[in-house]
Amino acid sequence: MKIHAIQTGTVAIKTRQVEGVGQGSRRQLNMFLDREWTEPLPIYAFAIEHPEGVIVVDTGESARTADSDYFPSWHPFYRYGLREWVAPEDEIGPQLREFGIRAGDVRWVVLTHLHTDHAGGLHHFPRTEILASRADIKVASGRRGRLRGYPNRRLPRWFDPTVVDLSPVPYGPFPESLKLTATGDVTIVPVHGHTAGQIGVIVEDGDHAVFLAGDSSYTQDLMLRGIVDGPSPDETAARLTHERIRALAEETPTVYAVAHDPETASRLAERQVVGSVRLKAAA
Numbered sequence: 001m002k003i004h005a006i007q008t009g010t011v012a013i014k015t016r017q018v019e020g021v022g023q024g025s026r027r028q029l030n031m032f033l034d035r036e037w038t039e040p041l042p043i044y045a046f047a048i049e050h051p052e053g054v055i056v057v058d059t060g061e062s063a064r065t066a067d068s069d070y071f072p073s074w075h076p077f078y079r080y081g082l083r084e085w086v087a088p089e090d091e092i093g094p095q096l097r098e099f100g101i102r103a104g105d106v107r108w109v110v111l112t113h114l115h116t117d118h119a120g121g122l123h124h125f126p127r128t129e130i131l132a133s134r135a136d137i138k139v140a141s142g143r144r145g146r147l148r149g150y151p152n153r154r155l156p157r158w159f160d161p162t163v164v165d166l167s168p169v170p171y172g173p174f175p176e177s178l179k180l181t182a183t184g185d186v187t188i189v190p191v192h193g194h195t196a197g198q199i200g201v202i203v204e205d206g207d208h209a210v211f212l213a214g215d216s217s218y219t220q221d222l223m224l225r226g227i228v229d230g231p232s233p234d235e236t237a238a239r240l241t242h243e244r245i246r247a248l249a250e251e252t253p254t255v256y257a258v259a260h261d262p263e264t265a266s267r268l269a270e271r272q273v274v275g276s277v278r279l280k281a282a283a
């Protein structure tokens with residue numbers, strides 16, 4: 001199955017956002033106090049060319065973020081914690097057209113979570129069913145959502161996602177899941193941690209799985225080492241998610257694809273599974 005990693009520009013954040021320092025709310029504060037920026041990191045969205053229709057996982061960022069009034073200037077994260085570079089041609093819509101995929105070919109858009117760099121390309125999919133988790137819709141909505149750093153006034157007016165409620169049906173190490181496709185080869189699982197309700201998409205493709213895991217970690221190495229990022233509101237949930245991803249990779253050869261890992265696109269293109277990377281590192 002063809003799965004495209006689509007880079008919708010780049011983002012720089014604080015190093016302590018990538019690799020959290022301290023416990024609880026201290027970890028979030030440390031992220032703001034940090035003066036050190038990362039290199040520009042990719043902002044990936046994904047498109048799965050499935051026989052039942054194209055499935056887009058996350059929509060990347062919008063070029064409109066270059067407008068000085070796009071993000072609220074009163075919010076410390078946008079003032080001090082984020083730099084983004086997105087050209088109009090970097091947006092997901094034009095890039096899908098390059099692959100010969102039109103918006104009408106897209107059957108579902110799954111939002112792993114509603115952070116700006118995952119929801120910024122939603123305007124390309126006005127007639128597609130959009131799926132998001134109940135918990136994340138809640139944290140991202142209204143005035144409280146804006147205080148938490150979700151620029152929800154920038155969401156399309158028509159945005160009214162289908163709520164994903166996972167069933168108590170285990171999928172490997174994950175206690176809940178939801179089959180997305182009729183053939184049962186694409187499954188949504190909980191990857192809570194980075195946000196309260198973050199979801200991931202697992203594609204079974206022959207002898208291996210491809211795990212589109214949102215922002216479960218900023219790199220594969222950080223997931224393997226169980227390092228919690230700066231923004232995660234619940235450290236225990238984030239660690240548990242890392243454990244479950246590692247357990248899945250032990251059971252099934254798994255390609256790990258997250259939104260800001262510079263290695264994501266090459267791992268996906270080469271279908272380089274988690275174990276092979278570790279063996280290589282150990283050799």
Ligand SMILES: [Zn+2]
Nearest residue numbers: 113115194215
């Ligand atoms: Zn995020």
